[in-house]
Amino acid sequence: MASIAAPAPSKAARVRQTVRVARDRCERWLEAERDQLVLWLPVMLGAGTAAWFVLPQTRDWIVALLCAAAVAAGAMAAGRGGRAAVAVATAAAMVALGLTLAWTRAERVAAPVLARPVVATLSGRVVRIEPLPARELTRVTLDRLRWQEAPDPAPVRIRVNLPSDVTPAGLTAGATLGLRARLMPPPAPAVPGAYDFARVAWFDGIGATGRGFAPIAIVSPGASDSGVRQRLTTHIQSRLPGSAGGIAAALATGDTGAIAEDDAEAMRRAGLAHLLSVSGLHITAAVGIVMWLAMRLLALWPRLALTGRIPLLAAALGALAAIGYTWITGAQVPTIRSCVAALMVLTALALGREAVTLRLVAVGALVVLLVWPEAIVSPSFQLSFAAVTAIVALHEHPRVRATLLPRDEGWARKLARHLAALLLTGVVVEVALMPIAAYHFHKAGLFGALANIVAIPLTTFVVMPAEAIALLLDVIGLGWPAWRVTGAATDLLLWIARTVAALPGAVTALPQMPSAAFGLMVAGGLWIALWRTRWRRAGIVPLAVGAAWALLTPAPDLIVSGDGRHLAWRDAAGGLSILRDRTGDYMRDTLAQGAGLDGEPALLSDTPGARCNRDLCSMERIAGDRRWRVLATRSGYLIPTTLLIPRCAAADVVVSDRRLPRRCRARWLTLDRTALARTGGIAITFATARATTVNTAGDEHPWRRTGIDYRPSSPRRTPGITASRAASSRHPASVARPPSPPQS
Template sequence: MTRQRPGWRMPVDAVERWLERERDAVPLWIPVAIGTGIGAWFWLPGRGEWIAAALLFLGLAAAGVAIGTGRRSGRALIWFGMLAALGLALIWGRATWIAAPVLERAGLHRFDATVARVQPLPARDSARLVVRPDAGAGLPPAVRVTVADKDMPGRVSAGDRIRIRAWMMPPAAAPVPGGYDFARRAWFDGLGATGRALPPVVRLSGDPESRDGIRQRLNAHVRGRLEGPAGAVGSALVTGDQGAIADEDAEAMRRSGLAHLLSISGLHVTAAVGAAMLIVLRLLALSPTLALRWPLLLIAAGAGALTGIGYTLLAGGEVPTIRSCIAALLVLAGLAMGRDAMTLRLVAAGAAFILLIWPEALVGASFQLSFAAVTAIVALHSHPRVRSLLSARDERWPARLARTGLSLLLTGLAVELVLMPIAIYHFHKAGLYGALANIVAIPLTTFVVMPLEAAALVLDAAGLGAPFWWLAGLALNLLLWIAHAVASAPGSVAALPTMPTSALALSIAGGLWMLLWQTRVRWLGLLPLAAGMLAGVMTPPPDLLVTGDGRHLLVRMDDGEAVLLRGRAGDYVRDMLGGAAGEDGALGEIAEASGARCSEDSCWTLLQRGGRTWRILATRSGTMLPWGELVRACGTADVVISDRRLPPQCRPRWLKLDRPGLRQSGGLAISLDPPRVTTVIDPAGEHPWIEAVRAAAASAGRSRAVPEDRKAGLLRQ
């Protein structure tokens, strides 16, 4: 009599057969598992949830043990669960280990400091200095100060001693939900405060005529040979320093999908390594003795590796550069061993290395964009049908040119599709013509601009680089023309409001499922990918956006127009609020909108949502309103917003958003149908930078507290 297998074994056997067919793709999920644990720590609010997530991951590993280590499914569950728990422990431990003091209260400070790093910002006529204040200055060990060029005491370099008087403040959280969280970045960078220097800045020691660092000197040299915007973009292509690029040019590069050319990444490192290998190999091959007796390919690979490492150090060691350098080194190792190293395993190894050393890089746009793009490119060109279609063959040059153009088009389309949800999540915008722009821009940059700049830099040693600089300037101006033409084309950019993190997670999970697996099961990834993209596209824009200081308010009127409370808001505020609201055009002023009544001191806005009328009251000046009138107005308003403290008797029907309340919540996104509030600072959040922001808010509240017996009198004045 045949013994019937238990019912639960049948699906396990099916998974086992599938994993056997996918055995070459299973190791690609190692960085995904580590990233799952890291992402869970960032997404979940507090210690209880982190511990629960770690136990869940370990439970997956225990389930794998129950299935059996002799099965691929069991081993896969064990490794995934253990690596996810490792990722969570890594980021939790790193965030705790690097903890440094954070300034609790904004104020004016005068202190002596040692310069640790200099970042010139020529486009803004200033520079950012990371300095280490002396002990006893009452400041954290490392702070960032912006200094205007006119106040700079000559050329300041790392190691100089300076005396600064600056208004310093704690690192700021995101101004509104979905905005850039500088507090989180500052925590992992070890920065405890940021501020702007007031004149004069005095050099205490250091040679004012000392030579700048190699990177600064190279930037200055390139900008000295190439004038205007071409010089700014040319220096960024060489060193990755984008501080000299004008805002309008940077925006055009972003809107046209060409911004990736400005950060040193795979394109630049590959060009540098490839050029070094080619030059060394051709020079050594001129000698018959060396060509016959020496391993020239191995020597050329070593020269390429040294070039890649040196270029990475020169470019500042950012995540995309390090990732590209690691990938290049793995490629060179594969070439030296006679293997094809351009595989998804190479990408997975680079991602795993970055996450093990810098786990916080996972949530940065740079890591997500660079690895998503490389994974898409390698997966596309590894597919047998695509490889067969695009592989080189003996044919006439028009056919070869057409095949190259098709390759660039398919690559651009794949990259644009993969990067779209990430770009929408981080920047609230996605370029629609980027694939077409990259067809011209990538070859122009790789095969024209960069070789011309490299030749010009080399020939400048003999004073012969001028013709090459002239040609490079023409090519760079053409690149900028393409960027501006594409950026200004109708419908070039899709703007969407802040995308939920869950939607991004679904999109990335679906994309990885499709890119990493090889069998037909990969198409199941379309379900989470489509769900994530649909959730992102269908996310309704908020009706109200309030910044964390209460000074700025964006209101979406009944006709769909987005207007600002303060018409004199600067470009930064307009771009930040417009991006979070999914607005790409100019923002109007609330005083000119129908449905609003404004005086110099306050504005009433009536909004029709959910079958009822919402009454919004916002103050917009420093003038104290009459106490009785303010209290009566609060009682008839649904939402009251102010950048100062409101009296306890001010009791609106729903939300009271004054200075004390906003210190605890941070910026807010408010939807009225149905009523929903999203805050920057999670009330249950226990991430260390959130606790630092909360402590700074509490300190600011104590420093500005007014005794109860004086409040009514002040309000009546």
């Protein structure tokens, strides 16, 4: 009897079979990773929050919300309740929640922002005082403002810098201060990739910033004293002068104003700047010192020791120490974040659970993002959680955990194992933090891991305990020996910073990396850190792609500040020059960082290939098989149009801080006051004929719409940033390739 062959499956059946197999494999993988799935909740919440900051317009936010809702609904409908469907739906819901939280938070903190620079006479209540003795300034935040002639709109909260020689004596929080000040709207980044103070000020409710000048007087006094924090800072600086006292004050109160700028820069270049901002390291040290002392002292009471409650009481005292330390240091958001994490660790210890796990880190990140969603774009949030995640993920790895387990061995082998663990941890943390530092600060340290191996134990086990003992002994006037130890340890810390910062190649400067490259590296790092099966290795792909993309991104050839007064020019040899001979340190550093230069830029007037006089500078260079010509004004004097217009027509790019005549048009970009008001600062790469702008066309983020008396109930229509004089698009901006200039 002949057998009948089974019919071949149809194409649709094969597709269904393939989908079924893939779904089953995904289910098995997620089942193996079920303990890790909860770690992705803050990641997806942060992704949604970051999407709100990246997407420029309201319609984009609405579309993103609808897409997230569609993905969640589609996953549940197609997955039939499987683990993969629940995971995808939950992830999409968290993305939508993060975007909604960021949007509503920005609306909730809305406050009027100054429209244009003004000189005003006003009075206001002192909310915060930040002495900056190294800069001979006092920074004061004021609210409850009363204007002699109120601008329209009138900010309700401002921040002004007062020169030390005119700051009234006895100024305390709560006082009413009368002054005359030059105010301006919170500035946007001067160039692409620079610090965005306008965004920070928006979430802090600051509507203007500026500088006060005489007459400055206290209209009505505030508190009877300067507060615990200020008194403590003054006391520490009186015991330890100079930068040593500034560092000691920073460790105790978070006040870094007394640290000399050269020493602060050395700390940054050596990768030790994190020691100057109160963070998890400092709170951990404070809690550890208090718990250690409490357990030793409470153990002297035999009846209490026999109850076994000493660790619980020590944890309670440690919690009080964490809360008190956070209050003394000003209760800033990063400090509150570290305090919350410390309290969670103490709670876990009290419950008999493992103290430090990735789940605990995830809960801490989740709490912070729910309360302060804007923290997702903050370097401090990214750096602190990246460091903690890297450390915990490393020590949870089975091989690392097995290697570091306590064992019966000689002291030499034990010391070597601990030093190796410390070095490995430092290297892993340095690698984890390098992309974040490069993205925000345009610098990557090479010896930071080695410096931290010595500096962190020195700070944690010598400087902070000695300083705490000195402060306690000062109550009875016997603190000077402890202050001697504190001063010597702090001087050693400064010596380490200066030595490491002076090493050749200690810091590598990088130009602004694309945001997409940074996102790929973050995604790859999280994939590697949070999963446990072999699929975690797949995170190497986006990590490598993002790193290669960032390293291969060329440095810009021309950087122009948002006001048109300053520019940086890269010559054919790779050197960087700036337009104006008199340029402030801040703008010099900003232009150098944007161009990926670690050092001082030269003057354009001294650069070969540039021709400058008192009023104009013209530059030429060949890039992308073209000769590019740039013309820039450099004085406030009027230039005859008969001279200026022909030069504009011969240039590919014209830059000016004034409004140029209508007939003064470059062949490609005319960047005068009107055009730069739309685009903001701009960075141009000639080889690819691309430009990156600070502003995005039609950006509807509220801090980009200055001069609006912002109220949530009022309609908001923002004029788009057009490309009438300088083409711009979403960051990174893409500008149409110009017509080929004639060769010479």
